[in-house]
Amino acid sequence: MIDKYGVLTYESDIYVKRDWINLGDYVQSTAAKQFFPTVDAFIPRDHMNAYSGDPVKMIMNAWYMDLPENFPPSPEVNPLYVSIHINSTIAEKIFTPASIEHFKKFAPIGCRDFYTRDMLRSKGIDAYYSGCMTLTLGETYKRENVTDDVYFIDVMYDSMSLPELIKQPLRFGKRILNGRAFEFSHRKKVLSKYFDQELLSKAKFETQILPYISAKEGFKLADDFLKRLATAKLVVTSRIHTALPCLAMGTPVIFVNGGFKNKVDNCRFDGLFDFFNRIDVGDNADSTINFEFRGEKIGLRTEVTNKDIHVSYGQELIAKCKSFAQE
Template identity: 35%
Template sequence: MKEALLKYDFTDNGLNIGDYIQSLAAKQFLNNQDPILINREALNEYDGEQVKLIMNGWFLMNGENFPPSEKITPLLVSHHINTSVHSHFRKEEVVSFYKKNEPVGCRDYFTLEFLESLGVKCYYTGCLTLTLSEKYSSKEKNDNIYFVDPRYKKARGLLDQLNRMYLLVTKFNTISEIRARYIRSNNKKSWRKTLDFYRSFSQIFDDEVLKKAIYVKHYIPANKFNNDAEIFAYGEELLRKYASAKYVVTSRIHCALPSLSLGTPTLYIDIPNDHNVSSCRLNGIKEFFHIIHTNGTKLSCDLLKNDEKFNLKSSFTNKEDFITVKEKIKKTVIDFIKN
């Protein structure tokens, strides 16, 4: 039987490279490194040869396009069903699909509890990106520090505006250097965003870290790529950068989980009371990370004591709880491909 791999649509925000990183995690286990590409949002339309498909990741942006075609033999592993499609996924034809292909390996406990409520047999697997060290790990580390889509809570009102003005006057050179790397544009909005970013992250990072950090976005404009091959290549490029980094700071789970797997010290930025569409993904994932906690505009990290900050010489090691989960999911995927 031929092998297939998930590809993805552009959204209003562009392309989420984290989706393709999830596919790279699946691709490393395939026998054929040039598999048939099937759009995650059109699995029901596939009408080619019978294929095996590792169905890891978020299902689905458009719930009406589920369940998949009968010509797809799925491995439901690292599977996340988002709260945004629960009403559709309770339909008889969708529940029947899951029962036909059970047990379902769930990426998070939210998905596991939802499927169990529908009478589907399932188990927890964590995320397949925890296995990316199989192909992309590096023994050589450099001094690069990556901030990948670092989210934070923005304050509003008069005090906020006064604080921005104070920072702009007292820290103008520092703010200018950070803006040139963080935003890479010159308009009023870029200054406001940089000032809000600096006000938040200067609480726990030295200025030298923020000035020398490399800033990466996981949402890419639609016009950056010509085809899927270029997108996959860019995903691999990012993985190799993360693999060699000194450490990574991110609010993207598909930067944090791969970095964890690759042996790169990782700080995950947690946004409490986030929208349920986002937060429902994290129960069973967030526990693996060292966390930067955000409480309003206040940031803190359990790795820091008193008034310490992360500096250019700071070092720390990751938790190792994920290793057992990684080995179990790896075996599941290898057995599916072999059989």
């Protein structure tokens, strides 16, 4: 019986050189961490193959991966594969004979999206749709002491405003060439259509993208972030690892589905979109919604009720992870 536990982190030279992290990665690791009585090893996702400590159990929910040549993980890692995503950008590199054999050994593989499930099945690997591990975060983070705080977190983050584009001249030039330069007004157009000015003026605007930090700092910031989400009046976001924890905790959330123009993003969402109250945005910032609210626009006194499609997936993940931790 293995009685030591590992958790994925994002500490290594590749992340130091890149000099930024997505806090959503530590939100995902926090979701896994909550099921273990202790954490005996913090193991960088892209260097799991180099781990040589005592055997550990690990819940392997993650995006796979920036260095696909470093997969599969060390034999000292006993994995539970749930909520994994294999991105289209590295699909051809990760599926080596050794990796396929590894996945088959630990199948069935729980996938965060239909794209990953279908790709694994095409390789002869038993796979199923599990939903995302962040749907379990209501186990730890309770909706108590609700505030009047409204958060807009990375809304339409790929449809950059003019000040944002000016700070990135190479990207601005590329967008002029590909015809996307005038998207800088899209975000403002969408927000002003659905949210009244009082709410927009009082809302807090944040980002999940942060300068590189250590794992210790990452887990601390993720914990603070989740506590804020749990007490928020409303959250509006285009980040799945903000929106899904809100669903798990019962915080009203609206997912703005717009501005995603690359294959890195688009392959990640199939299977998750139906969980959300959504604002769906087209190429010209034309938009529709899939939920109802009272009044002409959403304001500070508007009641937004989440859907409940996600609930059974969260419950199944909780049961599976508790069983794995206790085996």
